[in-house]
Amino acid sequence: MSSPSRPLHxxxxxISxxxxYLAWRDAAQMRTARIRAETQAQQQLQAMLHANPSGQLGHAVLDDESALRKSRLIE
Incomplete structure (x- = not known):
């Protein structure tokens, strides 16, 4: 006979x-969402650079730490 704890184990x-499995699936969905968001941000930057050829955005880059600090979005 099996012990009573065997079925619980x-x-x-x-369940474990x-x-x-749920954690792996969530992580995969988050990776996909991050890649999608980064791609969209890059496309928006390119569209802004194309729409504003005067050069005001000519040196814009994604995740520019100095610009983020200057705007106080990060410390």
């Missing part, structure tokens, strides 16, 4: 594996 193991 199996149940716990199955399912939770790990």
């Amino acid at each position: 199996v149940l716990w193991m199955l 594996r399912y939770q790990q």
Whole structure:
């Protein structure tokens, strides 16, 4: 006969594996969303540079730390 704790252990193991699967799926979705957002940001920057050929945005870059600090978005 199996001990009473054996079925609980199996149940716990199955729940644990399912939770790990959910975590992996969430991480994959977040990677996809991050890539999509970075691509969109790059496209928007290119569109801004194309729409403003005067040179005012000619040196714009994504994640420019000095510009972010100057605008106080980061410290």
